[in-house]
Amino acid sequence: xxxxxxxxxxxxxxxxxxxxAASAVALHFALPDDMRYGPxxxxxxxIGAMVMLAAVTRNRGLHHLNNVLGYSIIGILTLGxxxxxxxxxxxxxxxxxxxxxxxxxxxxxxxxxxxxxxxLYWRLxxxxxxxxxxxxxxxxxxxxxxxxxxxxxxxxxxTIAEEKGWRPHFIDYLFxxxxxxxxxxxxxxxxxxxxAKLAMMVQAIISFTTVVLIGARAVNxx
Numbered sequence: 001x002x003x004x005x006x007x008x009x010x011x012x013x014x015x016x017x018x019x020x021a022a023s024a025v026a027l028h029f030a031l032p033d034d035m036r037y038g039p040x041x042x043x044x045x046x047i048g049a050m051v052m053l054a055a056v057t058r059n060r061g062l063h064h065l066n067n068v069l070g071y072s073i074i075g076i077l078t079l080g081x082x083x084x085x086x087x088x089x090x091x092x093x094x095x096x097x098x099x100x101x102x103x104x105x106x107x108x109x110x111x112x113x114x115x116x117x118x119x120l121y122w123r124l125x126x127x128x129x130x131x132x133x134x135x136x137x138x139x140x141x142x143x144x145x146x147x148x149x150x151x152x153x154x155x156x157x158x159t160i161a162e163e164k165g166w167r168p169h170f171i172d173y174l175f176x177x178x179x180x181x182x183x184x185x186x187x188x189x190x191x192x193x194x195x196a197k198l199a200m201m202v203q204a205i206i207s208f209t210t211v212v213l214i215g216a217r218a219v220n221x222x
Contacts, residue, residue, distance in 0.1 A: 011133055012129050012132070012133045012167065012169055012170075013169065014054075014055065014058065014129070014170075016169065016170040016171055016174070017119060017122060017129075017170045018051055018055070020115045020118065020119060020170065020174070021047060021051055021073055021077070021115075021119070022047075022048075022051075023111075023115060024047075024077045024080075024081075024112055024115045024116065025043065025044045025047050025048075025077075027108045027111055027112050027115075028040060028043060028044075028080050028084075028112070029044070030104075030108050031084055031105055031108055031109075032101055032105060034087060034091075035083070035084045035087040035088060035091075035105055036080070036083070036084070037079065037080060037083040043076065043080065046076065047073060047076060047077070050069050050072060050073050050076075051073065053069055054066055054069040054070055054073070057069065058130070063130040066130060067123075067128055067130065070119075070123050070128070071123065073119075074116065074119050074120055074123060077112070077115070077116050077119070078116050078120075080112075081109060081112045081113060081116055081206075084105070084108075084109050084112070085109055085206060085209060085210065088102070088105050088106065088109060088210070089209065091105075106210045106211065107210075109206075109210045110181060110207060110210045110211055113177075113181055113203060113206045113207055113210065114174070114177045114178050114181050115174075115177075117177045117180065117181075117199065117200075117203040118170070118173045118174040118176070118177035118178075119170075119173075120199060121142070121143070121173040121176060121177060121196065121199070122168075122170050122173040122174075124142070124195065124196075125141045125142045125143060125168070125173070125196070126138065126140065126141035126142070129170075132167050132168070133167060135167070136162075136165055137161045137162045137164075137165045137166055137167065138161055138166060138167040138168055139159070139161055139162060141168075141192070141193075142191065142192055142193035142195065142196035143168070143173075143176060143186075143189040143190070143191060143192065143196065144189055144190045144191075144192055145161075145168055145172060145188075145189050146188055146189070147159070147160045147161045147166045148161045152164075172189075175188075176189050177203065180200050180203050180204055180207070181203060181204070181207035181211075182207075184204040184207065184208060185204070186200065
């Protein structure tokens, strides 16, 4: 008899999350030297090795190790983003950063903020991708996606998610993170859990700092 906890019904494509991690590393390279922590090639090599190991562990069904690697990747990216934001704020306070550098760094950190929190939501919501893809459909979680609420036009008493076995993928969480950084609030997907509400508050604060405060300062300098 097959164990339902190890069987994968509809595997979720992981390449969007891998591209997002690679993009965050590339953005880290684009920051000025004083806004990066550690040698960038070491960070890139570490992230690259962990992404490949995560792919191997997932293909072999080692879901616990895959989750550990996923959280570790997000942790490293988060550390780099926080270091960059802190350095950027200090550059504004101490008047040591030039206007062009401020604008470029603020834009890079804003994009990194979207990627990091999209990865965090994707990894944490409803047990993460490994748990979501082993369920028949996504009917509960930290976010209330529209597919979870719309009734199916063909099957009575079922939502579209239940009828079609719908599950959110990385792009759905990227959309949530983008809206949070742009509008400082959720749009199409209301937030249900406490941890997600706290995470979105932190994301909005970082976005507000980089876009409004830093950007406004750079424009004033210009």
